[in-house]
Amino acid sequence: MRPSPRPDIVALHGEVARLRQAVREEGEAAVAGWAECLHRPEFGPSARNLAHYLALRHRDLRALQSPLMALGLSSLGRLESRVLPGLEAVEATLGRLAGQEGGDWPSEAAFFAGQELLARRTEEVLGPVSPDRQVGLLVTCPSEAADGPGFMLELARCGVEAVRINCAHDDATIWARMVEHVRAAESETGRRLRILMDLAGPKIRTGKVRHLRDGKRILEGARLAIVPPGGLRRLDEDEADFAAECTLAEVFGMARAGERVFLDDGKIGAVIDRADDGCLLTRVTRADAKGVKLKREKGINFPDTDLRCAALTAKDLEDLDFIVRHADGVGYSFVQSAADMKDLQDALAARRPEDWQRLSVILKIETQRAVRALPEIVVRAAGRQPTAIMIARGDLAVEIGFARVAEMQEEILWIGEAAHVPVIWATQVLENLVKKGMPSRGEMTDAAMASRAECVMLNKGPHVFEAVRELDTLLRRMAEHQHKKTPRLRRLASW
DSSP: OOOOOHHHEEEEEEEEHHHHHHHHHHHHHHHHTTGGOOOOOOGGHOOOOOOOHHHHTSSSOOHHHHHHHHTTTOTTOOOOOOOOHHHHHHHHHHHHHOOOOOOOOOOOHTTHHHHHHHHHHHHHHHHHHOOOTTTEEEEOGGGGGSSSSHHHHHHHHHHHOOOEEEETTSOOOHHHHHHHHHHHHHHHHOHHHHHHEEEEOOOOOOEEEEEOOSSBBBBOEEEEEEOOTOOOOGGTTTOSSSSEEEEEEGGGGTTTTTTEEEETTTTEEEEEEEETTTTTEEEEEEOTTTOOOOTTTTTTTTTOOOOOSSSSSSHHHHHHHHHHOOEEEETTTTSSHHHHHHHHHHHHHSSSTTTTGEEEEEEEEEEHHHHHHHHHHHHHHTTSSSSEEEEEEEHHHHHHHHHHHHHHHHHHHHHHTTTTTTTTESSTHHHHHHHHSSOHHHHHHHHGGGSSSEEEEEOOOOOOOHHHHHHHHHHHHHHEEEEEEEEOOOOOSSO
């Protein structure tokens, strides 16, 4: 006689069935709202999976984890690329355990279809990635890369998939020489290198800095005035101890008292005490005990301010004329909304109307506003052209706080995988090795964690080739152990 099903399994089956149905309905409603963005039919299943993932993760699933794990079933912690197939598989198995008929399991092909789509989308942006490594390598070009063919040739020999040209530096003449050297390296090695060019975006930097009192180092408690370009002459020592110009004039009509400001990669933290169109008077709340000497061309972040300036500057539009003729993809700095994404696509279409959709776009996620709008930005971008997400950890850490950056980079990885869009892990990867020739222990661990992304970016430095080779070895080893969040369970060789 067949034993009666356990009541707890019957209840668990009902809970999972209701969850799957709710996720399906909420996801379909979200996709309907995205319909006008989905011009590429092949992205439709990915947008749908992203919508289902967001519906799923709007719920707290912790109470489901333990009972599912005790039954040897999926803990729902690995559903990013296959939300409905994953839920359907769990539901079908629970149904059998509960003594119910029906509820078929998804096929293996359907279950892993999202994983295949992500691999295909990665190849669209980066080209074929080494099968032994599985994670692409992207290297930032220094100005010296224009001097001769050697730099690009060595990158190609090292197995790099793509190079990054930063339009915030140099000019079209130098970029053209870099492109020429890339093509020469391709011809000599037979290895294709994708060229990704970053738009500079609106620069929020310090201009001139003025010391209104004795002393050149800014200490905690100091009064720091932030003014528009040319505004230093209107200040005196009764108002502030230090003053610095801000290159983005629009910020003075947007910032409000009580909002935070960070300067020089967060070395100086301040709170705005008074705000008007001509001056932000701040009080320094964080600085090194010895003080910080503020210089020109240092970054300024306004994490609490709703900055609604155009993501595309006049310089960016001029640089796009070069990019559409020579690059495989464009890095979009300071993108913060789906409207920003539309502006870029309109600009690309105006310059390359016949096939602008073949250009990939790399979404550089640098601000809190970009994080909040990430799903809509991704759908707007990938609904028209190949897309990748770059986790710009430098500015992002200052914007959201260093304590949250590790958490947020995980969540961005999940969103990218749910949308079947590759993610680029960037900023200070193997920084000590690149700059000084010797890695720190912590940065080797960070680089190993980067193996869960589809691409890792190295910045420029005198030891970049050594760093490429070290990273290549590390990522090949990690590929034997892990894919995304899933351990491969290769036989242990140490014990």
